Amino acid sequence: GSLGQELELALNRGAEQAVPEATSVLGDAIKAMTWQDAQGILDGPDDAATHYFKRTTSKPLAQRFAPIVENALSGHRCGEIL
Numbered sequence: 001g002s003l004g005q006e007l008e009l010a011l012n013r014g015a016e017q018a019v020p021e022a023t024s025v026l027g028d029a030i031k032a033m034t035w036q037d038a039q040g041i042l043d044g045p046d047d048a049a050t051h052y053f054k055r056t057t058s059k060p061l062a063q064r065f066a067p068i069v070e071n072a073l074s075g076h077r078c079g080e081i082l
Contacts, residue, residue, distance in 0.1 A: 007073075014065075014072030021064040029056040 033052070041048045 010072045014069045018065050018068045022061060025057050025060045029053060
């Protein structure tokens with residue numbers, strides 16, 4: 001219904017605002033990559049890069065996204081439910 005559509009719209013707007021933060025965090029992870037990390041990705045399993053980025057970006061992304069999502073939901077009826 002309407003509340004679900006509001007929630008979807010608010011989350012989409014939050015996601016749009018979070019893109020620059022994600023770009024920054026991913027860029028930082030690439031800059032911090034060591035030769036050993038790169039070799040592990042090349043020699044590791046098919047999902048080695050995924051594991052590297054999950055390990056190096058999950059916490060910073062969550063920290064940066066939380067206030068953006070909270071702000072996107074504030075002022076909406078859906079924010080009161082969450």
